[in-house]
Amino acid sequence: MPDLILHQYDLSPFCEKLRLAFGVKDLAWRAVEVPVWPPRPDTVPLTAGFRRAPVLQVGADIYCDTLLILRELDRRHPEPTLYPDDQVGLASVLSWWADTTTFLPAATLTTSIIGDGVPAEFIEDRIRFMKHDFSKAASLRDLPLNRQRTAAQMGFLADMLKDGRPFLLGHSLSAADLSAYHTLWFARQNGGAEAEALLPFRPLLAWMDRVAAVGHGRRAAMAADEALRIAREAEPEPVRGVAADDPSGLKGGEWVEVRTDDANDPIRGQLVAADPTELVIRHKNDSVGTVHVHFPRFGYSAVAEPA
Ligand SMILES: N[C@@H](CCC(=O)N[C@@H](CS)C(=O)NCC(=O)O)C(=O)O
Incomplete structure (x- = not known):
């Protein structure tokens, strides 16, 4: 079975969500460290322009966004499931709510405590990328x-x-727990006692301990150039194409831009598959050969590139 390679950085709460998913399933995985701010010359060739972390690589298939990555991990390694009682919809909606409503408030509450230690390059990068100021003063x-x-x-x-x-x-633990947990983990991990004094953690502590107890699975480091070599030497897995009635109105083989709901990443490629769970584009360059880059349907839309 090909390696599960996570392009990630330790500080990242969204990466913690996936580290825990590996723990739930007791999976062996490889961690490729991504710099906390660009340039990221060893990640960019893989992702067709998607800029965020984490990204999961399996051979020449690249999965973007934790919403999809959790689904994909569950497809490849069904037991124990992250969607108990078949609650994919409920777990995903709760995940989206938790991710989008607590990430920025919890992270910015944390930088109001530790902001003096945050590098200026990080602050400037996130102002450019997210229009959000993580400096201590702001x-x-x-x-x-x-x-x-x-x-x-x-x-x-x-x-x-x-x-x-x-x-x-x-x-049972579900994707919703991992999504609701990771932002609070970030605040507690980095903001320590001060964050605990500012937020009502007490009723959540036993639950947070239960989530943390799943651990991170079996992690081993991988060098970034090794991950690029693996992509280059692998073929993307077969895809099922684009259904004639896909809501995008697009056809397989068309050049598309993938628009994200929350950023302006310049993602571009040839549409090779679209189903209710994912959009998949083909992307090529010398570092990785041909890869398939997968995005969730929710939060991502494909539009035909202007001719
Ligand atoms: N919706 C995305 C959000 C991921 C996200 O925002 N990750 C943060 C790191 S925790 C990020 O990419 N920040 C900007 C960066 O690292 O370039 C997901 O679920 O994967």
């Missing part, structure tokens, strides 16, 4: 807002858990 200015926003989200989580269930959807 984070402190927004602390009253971010504290309330994060606490309100945590209130929903506490409410879901208050009947004594171990996990958000009930008896």
Whole structure:
């Protein structure tokens, strides 16, 4: 079976979500370290312009966004599932809610504590990329807002858990737990006692401990050039093409731009597959040969490139 290669950095909460997914399934995986801010010359050739972390590589197939990566891990390694009782829809919607509503408030609450230690290059990069200022001064200015926003989200989580269930959807851990956990992990891990004093962690601590206890699976490092070599020497897995009634209205082989809902990544390639779960584009260059880059349908749309 080909290696599961995660292009990731340790500080990243979204990467923590996937490290835990490997733990749930007790998988062996390889970590390729990505710099916390660009340039990322060893990642760019793989992703057709998608800029975020993490990215999962399996041979010459590249999976973008944790929403899709969790689905793909579950497809390849079904047990134990991240979607107990077939709750893919509910777990994915809850994941999206948690990711999008708590990431920035929790991260910025954290930089209001540790912002002095954050490198200027990181701050400048994220201002350019996300139009968001993580400097200590800006984070402190927004602390009253971010504290309330994060606490309100945590209130929903506490409410879901208050009947004594171990996990958000009930008896088993799901993708929703990993998605709701990683931003809070980031705040606690980096903001320490100060973050704990600012946010209502107490009702969530037992649940957070249960999620953390799944661990990170079996991790081993891989050099970035080795991952590029693996992509170059592999063939993308066969795809099922584009259904005639795909909601994009596009056909297999068309050149497309993949637009993301939350950034302006210049993602471009030839559409090779589209189904209710994913969009797949073909991407080629000398470093990686031909790769297939996969995106979730939710949050990503393909449009025909202007001729
Ligand atoms: N929707 C994406 C969000 C990923 C994301 O925002 N990751 C952060 C790191 S935690 C990122 O890519 N930041 C900008 C960067 O590293 O270039 C996912 O679920 O994978």
